[in-house]
Amino acid sequence: MITPNLSWILLSPLLGLGLICLVPSYKTSLIRRISSIAVLLSFILSVWVYAVYDPVRSGFQFVQNVPWVIPFGISYHLGVDGINSLLLLLLGAASFAAVLVSASVKERVKEYYILLLITIAGTYGAFLSLDIFFFYSFHEVAAVPVFLMIAIWGSKRREFASMNLTLFLVAGASIALLGLLALYLAAGLGTFDLIQIQQHLAAHPLPIETQYWIFPIIVVGFGITLTLWPFYTWAPSGYAEAPTAISMLHAGVLKKMGAYAIIRFAIQLMPQAAHTWMPTIAGLAIINIVYCGLVALAQRDLKYLLGYSSCSHMGYILLGLACFNTIGLNGVVYLMFAHGIMSALAFALTGFVADQTEARNLDELGGLLKCMPFIGTCFMMAALASAGVPGFANFIAEILVLLGAWDQYRWLTVFAVFGLVITAIYMLKAIRLGFQGPLNPKFASLSDAHTLVEKLPYVLLLALLILVGCLPSIILTHIGSSTKTIVESMR
């Protein structure tokens, strides 16, 4: 049987990027076509990888390992297990949708797609890497392109938002780097290879004092990416002002790199410290859920509302991380996928609405279901998914997290459930104010998404949301095969 070559997932956007550089900038349709094909190719490869990954065998598969910087033990080491094969799928779907909705970008098209493809390639690299150095480098690659994309194609407050976002993320990344370096030196193996470090630390855990101070550094560093309270302030403004594709990718996928890193580097490698620190994290998670949820309730700007909502939902991921049981951790990975698809969808739809109406304020909008029934319906479904209505993937994910948390933190779970009520309130408010009620006559002439290509990104994301919501087993077997080993290592 032919096994997929993981490098091609990473190389495909890079090759597209190289081709685009050669194309003169006025040939915009060619540029769009090249980037769609490049990203679609990665998506197809990701689906293939996901399909042929064998959950029974568990562990890392399709591994490629090339020594890179020998004195430091850095190697180009790719491989997937149940967790990152799922995240590849998420990124594939979200990035393909993001490239498709970018058709609305009309200015400086060539630069736009170059930066977008760098971002996508970097994120693929981060999810594929099994080497701590490569993970870190890939995860930082996106920082500057995202800055430029928000600053160039963003909306009104783009200068503030882009700088705020980038500085926060880089600050987080730099702190995390210190933690990772300390971990590397403390492990004393002279290698950045995740698998080797994992095996070594499983047999010889680090002294508890060392773990005790390295763990919070890594968690706070990557927690900033994950919008851990109180370091979330970069996110709502960043998502609101960013061009649609970047909001989708960032809220949907890029911030999940933080959770992924916390699982892989903090919890799995330093389980003893995790036990000590996790109640604190759980407490912060509840603040995330309730506080950011309440702030979202007060928003009138649709994109800010979604931004705060996204910060609030990261609280469930943090809460699940703090659980130490298989069910909670399964819920975390499930939620990373479900929330990623859901927020990519929600931001894509909001971007469509904002492009058409040139308004994002709920007070100005209204009755949009009348003039754009397709977009409106999709938005309602995304909102319901976000509020945890059964039938959508988010429901299962959140249920798993709450079930996992119930044993550990009973009171906190009560608050977490309350967070779902808040979500339902502001999502319904958004639907009522934005899409129902009398239509603002200004918008009467607006058109819906008509062609299949226009509808494709939304349909794709929505289909995934419902599919995974109705058939949880298609991703739970993958997730379970990997979380089991992690939870075992925590005992």
Next chain:
Amino acid sequence: MYTVIKWNLISLEALMAVILIALTVTDIALPKKIKRDWIGDFSIISLSGLIVFWLTQSALNGVTFSNMFVMDSLAWFFKGFFLLAMVFIFAMTRECFKSLGERRNEFYLLLWLALIGMCFIASSADFLLLFISIEILTISLYVMTAYLKSDRLSIEAGMKYLILGALSSGFLIYGISFLYGTTHSTHFDVIQRYCQTHALSAMTLFAMVLIFSSVGFKIAALPFSLWVADVYQGAPTPVTALLSVGSKAAGFLILIRLFFGIFGAWHFEWRLALAILSAITMTYGNLVALFQTNIKRLLGYSSISHAGYLLMGAAAGGALGASGINFYLLGYLFTNLAAFLVIVIFSITTKSDEIEDYDGLSQRSGLLACTMLFALVSLAGMPPLAGFFGKFILLMAVIKSGYIWLAFIAAMNIVISLYYYLLIAKRIYVDSPRNPSLIAVPICMQLLLVFAIFGIVIIGIFQGPFLDAAMNAVKGMYLSHLQ
């Protein structure tokens, strides 16, 4: 006493000296009517030839001239570094000084002299030779800094550099004399033996502080960096580039030779001081850079902060710290020279070094904008560019040596510096130009810009061979004192 002189060890410098003398004599002897524009082209070609010659010297190892001149891996590494930097700087001069006419050709001679000075610094194994070669470098820099006779800022910069430079030379010779007083020698090997057998005394400490202050002047570490902003701004841009790359690298080379070599036995006595100095230097440089409006001045303060980062390697000590410094400098060479190349080409057309004039550069010249972006992002230390891996090694070295607080300060500094680098990037890519006319870039400059980008990216992605070079330079160091 008769000793055999090993001429092959000094052949590179000898060749340079021959070229310099030949050029000087020709310049004097040629009739006025004959143009001398070929000197620049000839210099660049002969530099390329010298680089090839330098490649053949990698295995050379030994001392000569009664142990005053050493050729070891460290000297070899830095000689290549200086040659490469000089290729850029000659090319910049060739573009930048077209308006100076015949005076441009004398400038090349000064550049050759500076190069010879730097190469001798790399090979010094005796404080006397070290002092003389530092003076060769510095005196040619005095002249070059004040070279634009009609420009008030250039004269002012030359004056400032001269006064502070003279003061620093005074410190150096004063320190050497104290050292001589205690150790009865200026030879590095004798002094090292002394350090290994004696504890640090007040007199040697005083000597070390004086010598360090002179090195600190070269690398632009606080508090010896008061000259940096004015001199960087006032000096002709190729000279600024030379100061920021060549002169700084020479300073760190001396630092490695002295503090990782002959004073290495006293490592624990001075490393905390270096760590504190490093933290203060990088923070000061970055904070002041936030408020600059002139790009050369901004890069001046940024170069102070980079001196701070580099000092982390010295504070950390060990082979990792020293090779971290080497690698960082290698990345810094391409990165900073790329930035200065852009500044040179930009100012030829626009006659301006103000940051606000960089607005919308991407619409006026895509290549210039792209090069500047790469340079800024690499200076800020973002992967996958050269600047990142240098910082990565230095941070690793610092954490390994136990100064977590210093690593933390450095991490925060990366964020501060990113702010002002991104502000420039934003101006270049986001803002609309006030003057939308296109900027023409000559073909040879285009090649050089692409080469610089190439260097930044290749060093950042394929770090292996460059790291090996940086590590080998330290490994085979003469009188090395590394654990």
